[in-house]
Amino acid sequence: MAADQMSAALAPYLATMDAYDLGPGPVGVHRGLPSSTVSITIPAGDAFEVEWVDRSGSPTRLHGVVAGLHLDAAELRQVGCTRGVYLTLSPLGASALLGLPASALAGHAVDLADVAPALADLPERLAACRTWPQRRALVERSLLTGLSRHGEHADHRELRAALAALSGTTRVQEAARLLGYSRRRLSTAVRNEFGVTPKEYQRLVRFETARGRLAATDAGGGGRVGEIGADGLAAVAAASGFADQAHFTREWRAMAGCTPTEWLRTEGPAAQGPSPDEQPPGEDRASG
Numbered sequence: 001m002a003a004d005q006m007s008a009a010l011a012p013y014l015a016t017m018d019a020y021d022l023g024p025g026p027v028g029v030h031r032g033l034p035s036s037t038v039s040i041t042i043p044a045g046d047a048f049e050v051e052w053v054d055r056s057g058s059p060t061r062l063h064g065v066v067a068g069l070h071l072d073a074a075e076l077r078q079v080g081c082t083r084g085v086y087l088t089l090s091p092l093g094a095s096a097l098l099g100l101p102a103s104a105l106a107g108h109a110v111d112l113a114d115v116a117p118a119l120a121d122l123p124e125r126l127a128a129c130r131t132w133p134q135r136r137a138l139v140e141r142s143l144l145t146g147l148s149r150h151g152e153h154a155d156h157r158e159l160r161a162a163l164a165a166l167s168g169t170t171r172v173q174e175a176a177r178l179l180g181y182s183r184r185r186l187s188t189a190v191r192n193e194f195g196v197t198p199k200e201y202q203r204l205v206r207f208e209t210a211r212g213r214l215a216a217t218d219a220g221g222g223g224r225v226g227e228i229g230a231d232g233l234a235a236v237a238a239a240s241g242f243a244d245q246a247h248f249t250r251e252w253r254a255m256a257g258c259t260p261t262e263w264l265r266t267e268g269p270a271a272q273g274p275s276p277d278e279q280p281p282g283e284d285r286a287s288g
Contacts, residue, residue, distance in 0.1 A: 007140070009144060009147065010097075010140065010143055010144065010147065012090070012092070012093075012096075012152075013089055013090050013092060013093030013096045013097055013147070014087060014088075014089060014090075014093060014097075014143065015037050015087075015088040015089060015090055015093070016037075016086075016087060016088045017085065017086075017087040017136060017139060017140075018085070018086050018087070019083065019084075019085060019086075019132045019135065019136075020041075020083065020084055020085070020086045021082065021083050022078055022082035022083070023082055024082075025082070026079065026080065027077055027078070027079050027082070028077070028078045028082030029075065029076070029077050029078075030075070030076045030078075030267065031053070031073055031074075031075055031076075031256070031257070031258075031263070031266070031267055032065075032067060032073060032074040032075070032076055032109075033073055033207075033211060033255070033256050033263075034069075034070055034071050034072065034073065034204055034207055034208075034255045034256070035069075035088065035204060035207075035208050035211075036069065036091070036167070036201065036204040036205050036208050037069075037088035037089055037090060037091065038066070038067065038068055038069065038088065038089040038090075038091060038093060038094045038102050038105060039065075039066070039067045039086070039087070039088050039089075040064070040065070040066050040067075040086070040087050040088075040089065040112065041064065041065040041067075041076065041084065041085075041086050042064045042084050042085045042086075042087075042112065042122050042123055042126060042139070043063070043064065043078055043081070043083075043084040043123050043126075044081055044083050044084045044085075044123065044126045044127045044129075044135070045080070045081055045123055045124060045126070045127030046078055046079055046080040046081050046082075046123075047061050047062060047063045047078075047079075047123075048061070048062050048063075048065055048076050048077065048078050049061055049062075049076070049077040049078075049079075050062055050065055050074055050075070050076050050077075050109050051074065051075050051077075052072060052073070052074050052075075052109075053072065053073040053074065053075055053257035054072055054073070054257055055072070059077070060109070062109070062110070062111045062112070063111060063112065063113060063120075063123050064111060064112030064113065064119070064120075064122060064123055065109050065110075065111070065112065066098070066105060066109070066110050066111070066112050066115045066116075067105065067108070067109040067110075068094070068102055068103075068104070068105025068106040068107060068108055068195060069091065069102060069105075069106050069107075069194055069195060069196050069200075069201070069204060070106065070107050070108075070109075071107075071196075071200060071203065071204065071255055072254075072255060072257070073255065073256050073257045073258075074109055081127070084123075084126065085126060085135055085136070085139055087139065090163075091159075091163065091193070091194045092156050092159060092160060092163075092193075095150060095153060095156075095193075096146075096147060096150055096151060096152055096153070096156070097143050097146040097147055097150065098115055098116045098146060098150070099116065099146065099149065099150040100115065101192075101193050101194070101195075102193065102194045102195060103191070103192060103193055103194055103195035104195070105195070106194065106195025106196055107195065116146065118142075118145065118146070118149075119142055119146075122138070122139070122142060125138055126138065126139075155193075158189070159189065159190075159193055161179060162175070162179060162181075162186060162189060162190060163190075163201070165178045165179050166190070166198055166201050166202050166205070167202075167205050169202075170202065170206075170241055172186065172187070172198040172199055172202065175198065186198055203251075203255075206240055206241050206242070206251075207251065207252070207255055209240045209241070210236055210237070210240035210242070210248065210252070213236045213239055213240055214228070214233075214236050214260055214263075214264065214268070215264075215268055217232050217235070217236060228260075228261060228264065230245065233245050233248065233249070233260060233261075236248065236260075248260070
C-alpha cells in the first residue's frame, strides 16, 4: 500500500508520528507532559526507565511506553541509543489500533508488549532500520495491522462528536447542550471510554493549547532559550483561556511539575537540536 494511502487510513486515529532524539549523551531524558492524546514511545532498541514526577515509587523499566490520558508529568530516561519513534493517537485510536479503550490506560504508562503483544518486537525491528523513512513505514504497517484487527467501533462517531464539543467549549454544560445530551450522559460516556471526566479533558486541551503557544512564542522570540518575558507569558495565558498569568503558572506547575520557563529551557523547541528526520540523506546515527 502506498504511503499516502496508509496515512489516509490511519488519519482518524494517528495524530502525529515523529522521530525523536534525546541528545548525544549516553542517557537521554524527556519529560512526558499531560496531553489530550494517547502517546506511544518506541525506542530503537534500548529500554526506558519511567518515573512519575510527583508520585512515589521506583522507576519502571519498559521496552516501549504507552501512556494514557494523564494530568501529571512523567520522566523518561533512555540509556544507550537515545533515538526512536514517538507517536500520539487520538483517544479513540487506542481501541481502533491497540484493541482496548483509552480508559484502560488513563493515568498509567505501561509496556507496549503488555498492551499490544503483536508490537512487542517493534523496538528490535526499529533498531534494524537504517533510515527514518524505513522506521516510519514499519510503524505504519504495524498500526494498519492493528486497525484491520480491531477497527472502528459503532459508537466512535458519537464519541468523536463529544470530544469535539468539549474541545470547542470551556464549560461542560455548554458542550452537553451542543450535543443534545444531559451533563450526566456526557460525563458517563467520556469517563467510560477515556478514563477522565469531561472537565479533566477540557483541562488537558487547555494545557496542550498553552504548550503549543508557549513553544511557538519561544521559537519565534529571537532571544535566548526560555527567555519569555511576563508580557509573553500573559499573552499565552489569555489566548489559552486562563484567568491570568498567575493562574497559568500554577496550572503548569501542577500538571508539568515545573514552571513554563523551566520547561522551555530544558525541552522547548528552541532548546532542541535538529530533528532526526531533518538530517542529510543517508545512514543516520541510530542505525547499527
